[in-house]
Amino acid sequence: MNQWPFLLEQICKVKYIVAKSQINYVYQTMESFNILQQWLSGDKKLGIPKAEISPSVEIIDDPVTGRSLFATSSIQRHEKIITIPHTYLLNFITIIKHLEAWNPDLKGHGLNYGQIYVPRYSKQDEDSAGVSQIYRSFKLDEILSLSSFQLVSLYLVLEKERGKLSFWSPFINVLPDYNDLRFMPFTWLVKNTNSIIFPLLPDSIQKHCQEQLERFNKDYKVVSELIHRHTLPTTSSNLKVLSKDDFLWAWLCCNSRCLYMQLPKKLNKTIDDNFTLVPYVDFLNHHVDDHCGIEITNHQGFLVNTQDASYHKNDQIYFSYGGHSDEFLLCEYGFMFDLGINKYNSLNLTDYIVEFMSPIHIEFLKKEGYFDDYTCNENELSFRTEIALACVQEKPVEFAEGGCPRSLRLFIDGFTDGECYKVNSGVLAKDAIRKIKGCSENKIKQLHGLKRVDKDIVDMAIKTHEKIIKIADHIQLPNVGDNVLD
Numbered sequence: 288m289n290q291w292p293f294l295l296e297q298i299c300k301v302k303y304i305v306a307k308s309q310i311n312y313v314y315q316t317m318e319s320f321n322i323l324q325q326w327l328s329g330d331k332k333l334g335i336p337k338a339e340i341s342p343s344v345e346i347i348d349d350p351v352t353g354r355s356l357f358a359t360s361s362i363q364r365h366e367k368i369i370t371i372p373h374t375y376l377l378n379f380i381t382i383i384k385h386l387e388a389w390n391p392d393l394k395g396h397g398l399n400y401g402q403i404y405v406p407r408y409s410k411q412d413e414d415s416a417g418v419s420q421i422y423r424s425f426k427l428d429e430i431l432s433l434s435s436f437q438l439v440s441l442y443l444v445l446e447k448e449r450g451k452l453s454f455w456s457p458f459i460n461v462l463p464d465y466n467d468l469r470f471m472p473f474t475w476l477v478k479n480t481n482s483i484i485f486p487l488l489p490d491s492i493q494k495h496c497q498e499q500l501e502r503f504n505k506d507y508k509v510v511s512e513l514i515h516r517h518t519l520p521t522t523s524s525n526l527k528v529l530s531k532d533d534f535l536w537a538w539l540c541c542n543s544r545c546l547y548m549q550l551p552k553k554l555n556k557t558i559d560d561n562f563t564l565v566p567y568v569d570f571l572n573h574h575v576d577d578h579c580g581i582e583i584t585n586h587q588g589f590l591v592n593t594q595d596a597s598y599h600k601n602d603q604i605y606f607s608y609g610g611h612s613d614e615f616l617l618c619e620y621g622f623m624f625d626l627g628i629n630k631y632n633s634l635n636l637t638d639y640i641v642e643f644m645s646p647i648h649i650e651f652l653k654k655e656g657y658f659d660d661y662t663c664n665e666n667e668l669s670f671r672t673e674i675a676l677a678c679v680q681e682k683p684v685e686f687a688e689g690g691c692p693r694s695l696r697l698f699i700d701g702f703t704d705g706e707c708y709k710v711n712s713g714v715l716a717k718d719a720i721r722k723i724k725g726c727s728e729n730k731i732k733q734l735h736g737l738k739r740v741d742k743d744i745v746d747m748a749i750k751t752h753e754k755i756i757k758i759a760d761h762i763q764l765p766n767v768g769d770n771v772l773d
């Protein structure tokens with residue numbers, strides 16, 4: 288029997304379904320952008336403030352950078368393009384304000400940050416999942432003891448559960464889903480995916496991910512235990528055991544979208560707690576160079592200004608997340624730039640340099656604040672690396688009784704540029720770089736050999752090694768003979 292007409296019909300059907308689902312996706316996305324903008328336009332009668340968004344700015348779903356801000360007409364330097372009042376910022380303070388409205392026992396600690404509108408929650412805002420009951424049973428001490436990451440992530444999970452009843456639903460609906468962040472290798476550890484590819488990533492990325500996993504697991508444990516203490520017979524089964532996937536989604540939203548905001552001193556929080564989520568502003572993608580500037584004021588809220596950048600129609604509007612390497616961007620934000628773009632890329636030489644050290648060297652470097660984090664970029668070794676390499680060239684006995692060789696002391700204190708160490712440091716660094724490059728070449732071969740695994744993820748893993756090889760090939764170091772420590 289001729290199968291072709293049947294196959295052709297099936298192919299057409301699949302194409303039709305794919306096209307239809309793409310149209311649906313575009314429609315739903317645009318719809319959710321409209322709802323977000325409507326929400327941000329406030330309500331004078333209810334006293335909900337209005338965000339100011341320049342008509343020269345629009346949200347576009349870009350195939351490479353995801354939801355992004357673009358200029359609809361030219362924008363000059365130093366133009367204020369976005370102002371988001373405190374009411375719409377999601378952070379420790381606004382969450383406590385909303386929880387207070389459910390639970391008067393949480394009141395009375397006098398926390399404030401600008402004017403924050405909070406709905407007057409009533410019977411009709413109760414949700415069937417039991418979230419409002421959980422809010423009512425919280426104690427002030429246990430909420431204040433949470434870190435910002437723990438509280439904001441928990442609150443996002445709970446408010447998502449409240450669906451349309453949540454004040455935050457227009458914002459929650461435009462947050463990324465897990466698939467948008469699937470390139471973040473740390474998520475593979477949580478979800479037990481890509482387990483063949485993970486060990487083929489550079490060691491430095493694997494180490495970064497293990498640290499993220501530790502932080503995540505700690506936050507998940509604290510928050511799960513809290514929820515467990517507050518579940519009631521009426522709480523939905525979905526919440527009784529806080530799902531790890533849901534918490535991961537919320538935790539990733541915080542990790543990839545948080546912006547610096549100093550919390551009041553009386554909260555006694557750490558530097559890492561000083562953040563807020565900011566609807567709309569969080570559509571700004573990262574650029575290696577400075578673009579827009581952000582500022583937070585008590586009175587107006589969160590402001591975005593073009594600073595020294597100007598934009599033409601259809602230009603993407605960016606903001607620099609900081610001087611981060613591609614490895615950092617991949618681990619923390621789930622993306623990397625193409626080869627040759629990121630001037631902040633570096634090689635992590637730490638493990639290889641530590642191998643050259645005796646315990647006495649390590650003790651000395653720790654005391655001086657120069658232990659760990661040894662890197663180089665395409666042009667040079669970092670100062671920390673130079674100090675560590677100079678140190679290992681000194682015999683351990685030279686450090687007896689807390690002493691320090693004179694040349695090394697002068698170098699550390701900036702009185703010399705460590706010229707006497709340079710050649711041998713170059714040899715040692717070269718040895719470390721050669722080993723790292725060899726390791727990357729080997730892993731690339733193994734990655735090419737993988738069959739039937741997600742091609743995008745494998746390509747991304749290969750790219751991480753190509754960046755390492757590029758730095759290793761480019762850096763110029765003095766070339767003299769053999770191991771200088773012999």
Ligand SMILES: C[S@@+](CC[C@H](N)C(=O)[O-])C[C@H]1O[C@@H](n2cnc3c(N)ncnc32)[C@H](O)[C@@H]1O
Nearest residue numbers: 351352353354543544569570571572573620622
């Ligand atoms: C603050 S959000 C920016 C909005 C984001 N594009 C979205 O779709 O929601 C940060 C995330 O955007 C993406 N991103 C930011 N800058 C990027 C860039 N230059 N290239 C590719 N993706 C980028 C990454 O997924 C990152 O985790």
